[in-house]
Amino acid sequence: MKGIYHPAMTASGRIYNEVAMTLPAPESSVKHASFGPFRLYPAQRVLLEDGRPLKLGSRAFDILAALAERAGTPVSKGDLIARAWPDTIVEEANLRVHVAALRKALRETPERRYIDSVAGHGYALVADVRWHAPVGDVHRADEGALAQSLAALAQQHRLVTLTGTGGVGKSTLAQALARRLAPQCRTWCIDLAETADPQAALAAAMALPAGTDPVSPLLAHVRERPVLLVLDNCDRAVTAAAALAERLLRAVPGLCIVATCREALRAAGERVQRVAPLDCPPPGTVPIPAAAALAYPAVALFAARATALHGAFTLTDADAPAVAELCRRLDGVPLAIDLAAGRLDLFPPRDLLARIDERLQILKGGRRTAPPRHRSLRASLEWSIETLAPAERSVLSRVAVFAGPFTLARAVRVATCAAIADHAVEDALATLAAKSLLAHHCADGTPAFLLYDSVRTYALSLLPPQDAAFARFAADCTALAAGPEGDPRHLADVRSALAWGFGPHGDAQAAAALLAASIPMWWEAGELEELRGWLATATGRGTGGSGPELQPELQPTSQLESKPTLQPALHTALGTVSVYLEGTGAGRAAYARGFALAEAAGDTGRLADAFSGLVLEHVLAGDYPAAVALAHRFQDGIRHAGSRTAQLVHDRFAALALHLSGEQALAAPLARAVQNGTVPAVCTRRRTALHTDENVAASAVLARSRWLLGHPDEALRVARNGVLRARTLGADAPLCQVLAFAMFPVAWWCGDRLAARAALVELEDAARRFPHWESLARQYRHGIVEDAPGGWLARAPATGPHRETLATLNPRYLDEGLLLRADQGDARWCAAELRRLQGERLLAGGGPAARDAAERLFRAALLLARNQGALAWELRAATSLARLWHGRGAASGAEALLELVMARFGAGRHTADLLAATRLLAQWRRRKKTGAASMDAAPAQAATPAVLPLTA
Numbered sequence: 001m002k003g004i005y006h007p008a009m010t011a012s013g014r015i016y017n018e019v020a021m022t023l024p025a026p027e028s029s030v031k032h033a034s035f036g037p038f039r040l041y042p043a044q045r046v047l048l049e050d051g052r053p054l055k056l057g058s059r060a061f062d063i064l065a066a067l068a069e070r071a072g073t074p075v076s077k078g079d080l081i082a083r084a085w086p087d088t089i090v091e092e093a094n095l096r097v098h099v100a101a102l103r104k105a106l107r108e109t110p111e112r113r114y115i116d117s118v119a120g121h122g123y124a125l126v127a128d129v130r131w132h133a134p135v136g137d138v139h140r141a142d143e144g145a146l147a148q149s150l151a152a153l154a155q156q157h158r159l160v161t162l163t164g165t166g167g168v169g170k171s172t173l174a175q176a177l178a179r180r181l182a183p184q185c186r187t188w189c190i191d192l193a194e195t196a197d198p199q200a201a202l203a204a205a206m207a208l209p210a211g212t213d214p215v216s217p218l219l220a221h222v223r224e225r226p227v228l229l230v231l232d233n234c235d236r237a238v239t240a241a242a243a244l245a246e247r248l249l250r251a252v253p254g255l256c257i258v259a260t261c262r263e264a265l266r267a268a269g270e271r272v273q274r275v276a277p278l279d280c281p282p283p284g285t286v287p288i289p290a291a292a293a294l295a296y297p298a299v300a301l302f303a304a305r306a307t308a309l310h311g312a313f314t315l316t317d318a319d320a321p322a323v324a325e326l327c328r329r330l331d332g333v334p335l336a337i338d339l340a341a342g343r344l345d346l347f348p349p350r351d352l353l354a355r356i357d358e359r360l361q362i363l364k365g366g367r368r369t370a371p372p373r374h375r376s377l378r379a380s381l382e383w384s385i386e387t388l389a390p391a392e393r394s395v396l397s398r399v400a401v402f403a404g405p406f407t408l409a410r411a412v413r414v415a416t417c418a419a420i421a422d423h424a425v426e427d428a429l430a431t432l433a434a435k436s437l438l439a440h441h442c443a444d445g446t447p448a449f450l451l452y453d454s455v456r457t458y459a460l461s462l463l464p465p466q467d468a469a470f471a472r473f474a475a476d477c478t479a480l481a482a483g484p485e486g487d488p489r490h491l492a493d494v495r496s497a498l499a500w501g502f503g504p505h506g507d508a509q510a511a512a513a514l515l516a517a518s519i520p521m522w523w524e525a526g527e528l529e530e531l532r533g534w535l536a537t538a539t540g541r542g543t544g545g546s547g548p549e550l551q552p553e554l555q556p557t558s559q560l561e562s563k564p565t566l567q568p569a570l571h572t573a574l575g576t577v578s579v580y581l582e583g584t585g586a587g588r589a590a591y592a593r594g595f596a597l598a599e600a601a602g603d604t605g606r607l608a609d610a611f612s613g614l615v616l617e618h619v620l621a622g623d624y625p626a627a628v629a630l631a632h633r634f635q636d637g638i639r640h641a642g643s644r645t646a647q648l649v650h651d652r653f654a655a656l657a658l659h660l661s662g663e664q665a666l667a668a669p670l671a672r673a674v675q676n677g678t679v680p681a682v683c684t685r686r687r688t689a690l691h692t693d694e695n696v697a698a699s700a701v702l703a704r705s706r707w708l709l710g711h712p713d714e715a716l717r718v719a720r721n722g723v724l725r726a727r728t729l730g731a732d733a734p735l736c737q738v739l740a741f742a743m744f745p746v747a748w749w750c751g752d753r754l755a756a757r758a759a760l761v762e763l764e765d766a767a768r769r770f771p772h773w774e775s776l777a778r779q780y781r782h783g784i785v786e787d788a789p790g791g792w793l794a795r796a797p798a799t800g801p802h803r804e805t806l807a808t809l810n811p812r813y814l815d816e817g818l819l820l821r822a823d824q825g826d827a828r829w830c831a832a833e834l835r836r837l838q839g840e841r842l843l844a845g846g847g848p849a850a851r852d853a854a855e856r857l858f859r860a861a862l863l864l865a866r867n868q869g870a871l872a873w874e875l876r877a878a879t880s881l882a883r884l885w886h887g888r889g890a891a892s893g894a895e896a897l898l899e900l901v902m903a904r905f906g907a908g909r910h911t912a913d914l915l916a917a918t919r920l921l922a923q924w925r926r927r928k929k930t931g932a933a934s935m936d937a938a939p940a941q942a943a944t945p946a947v948l949p950l951t952a
Helices: 058-069 077-084 092-105 143-156 170-181 198-205 215-224 235-251 297-310 320-329 334-345 349-354 356-362 377-385 390-399 408-415 422-434 453-461 468-482 488-501 508-525 528-538 567-582 588-601 604-620 624-638 644-660 664-677 694-708 712-729 732-750 753-769 771-785 801-809 816-823 831-845 848-868 871-887 891-902 912-930
Strands: 032-035 038-041 046-049 115-118 122-125 130-132 159-163 186-191 227-232 255-260 270-274 438-443 446-451
Touching (some): 058 092, 058 122, 077 122, 092 115, 092 753, 159 170, 170 186, 170 227, 170 255, 186 198, 297 320, 349 356, 390 408, 390 422, 468 488, 567 588, 567 604, 604 624, 644 694, 664 694, 694 712, 801 831, 816 831, 848 871, 871 912, 891 912
Parallel strands (some): 159 255, 159 270, 186 227
Antiparallel strands (some): 032 130, 038 046
């Protein structure tokens, strides 16, 4: 069957009779691909699921686009790598990581697969992908073709009703049809907006005497040529209009009726065509340029109306994002867009968007010739809602609290009250949907409703601020956030409930409970700035960063702190998000407050969360003794609690503090114990304050400790296993931690540059939501891998484990501050290596005095490394010292020292430091055989030194 083309229709346009029937939908206004519930917009780099944008990494998006372009056929791994990493050499493991992330984003299940692996080749997108080419916008659409398509439908169905929300263009369509058919048909357009008697209105339009039955005159006209009646705006006389249409169609063969109404007439033989709003640009993180925005009918309409009303209007790239968002917020409804364009005489696009919540006040001033209901947005909405029964109006105002899609069950929970029973709510929702005040929405196969934004704004203004529906809504959101359906797609509702709860008529306690329950949702969505604002409000800290310094001994002062079980969690979360957004020190006050409150309340779980954040603040500041002391204090606090989870948190952070304090022999067994205690994934579903995984974090510490203890092969294996587990968890925070803190540095220390670079590529992709890790990734890229000149060194952390790690990877990071820390015993885990690097720097300066000073530093480094059991640093110190001795002519002592240290390595002979030492010994032995003189330095003047003892 040939369908209607109308620019206001989207791919969701449908025709309904007794049941829903689908017309072939028009193509989208921009080129895109569709498969399952997804739409892929390559040019805009947007992936939508059921109309909502999905967060997808840039490389994962490139992979998906490449697969979609060749859907159904395998794409080689090489082609995919070239597409996603055009200027970088990476391993296939990186491709596997991003394909796994892509599968997760597409919500693949064993029953619903989109991407198949093709053995020995690559991957293929096996979904039914359809590409849609762009078509002209609403103002270039051929009105004749539009009317012809509608006429073809009318020829097959004598009664066609155009339905849709107010202002969507139903009357425009019907009038276009009448103009199109005027040469062939006798047409009458009857506006029923202000009448309760459609028959009288028809008689008046036909110039018949009052009270005349129009059947006989219509029969007379039909004998000459076909007759088309347009019954426009049937909303207030829908029953009478349906009765009239049925009677006329029975009595007048050859008559065709096109009706417009916000609901179906439900008359015999009726065919319903729903008119959907105009297509709008999908939301995206990249600002849309004007040319791309104008490809969407909603933006094109705005630009055309602005030009018509205000003269030479040109949509610029600077204004395009605001206009695109404005059209989205106005639901793509032509009337609302028309009114908004008319306000450009008062507000530029960005100011108009900023005031969109005032749309009921500012969107007015429509055409003088328009009906009163089309002269302002408020009048249009009032005209629609005045037709509702009191119960329907009450239910509409209550479900307006939902900012996103909502199910029938949720609507019943919120809207039911003493005066309106469950079944009455269900009936009212069915009526509201039939009247186009609610849109049907389907996500993951679950039927739901969605309010148009403008309808929601108006309906919500009808709800008294003290109505109990707000409290029921907040409770429903809390239960949803705390349950298995705590999906970040529900954040719009959470945001709405929080705004009510913390507002003048709300319940701050209920809002705090909701905020605490929804914290994982905010993290998963990456909305950290907004989360920090809500947490600052909930903790009484204001909105300016982490707030003033609070001492742990202070008593609660916030109005919300009467409920201590919530406050530790909220303060801890505030500390965490502050650290991620601002870096070291930003969360210390909030963590300290959370720790004190949890300790006073005896809340072991909250105490563990606050402890994990506070100890990490000590660590990041380089205060390792304070971290160890806090671990002892926390251990005392949980000694009799019997909490296995709290003990695991303690052990993990104690292992970290001990590792950085140079106690590798204590740190490694503790980290391994945490690993062994968290093997099943179910054991680590709970996150610590820094939103990582105990097992993954323990892997990072264990990998570093084992490398220092002289087990490089095992260290690399542990780091890789940590990365694999983090990938399995599907969370970026633990992945960033193990890549940045263990995988990259351990691989670089081992000399495995390929593995280090692959880890860095993965880290750069995963760290985009976390400024803390993103900054470190940039240091690794510019300061280590590229060793590039520039200002990267000035942007490095001033102190702490990251600065110390960077110095062990590139001596250019070694400064007076680090050397002072090493001398004072603060940077104990790497103090031996820092002293060695200082000695090498002195040697590079030349001169006998420098050699003597360097030898003292090498000896000190060697002894410190031996005392700590840090065999890796000992080997480096021994190599530097042996090279110095050999250059002075003490060949036998140099060889003996190096052989002694190397003999203590059981594995890892292929790693960089051992290979370098092996080559050095071989070189010396060849020289000894050939009698060649040493080329390391001038002949020694001193006797051969004795080999240093193994203990200090």
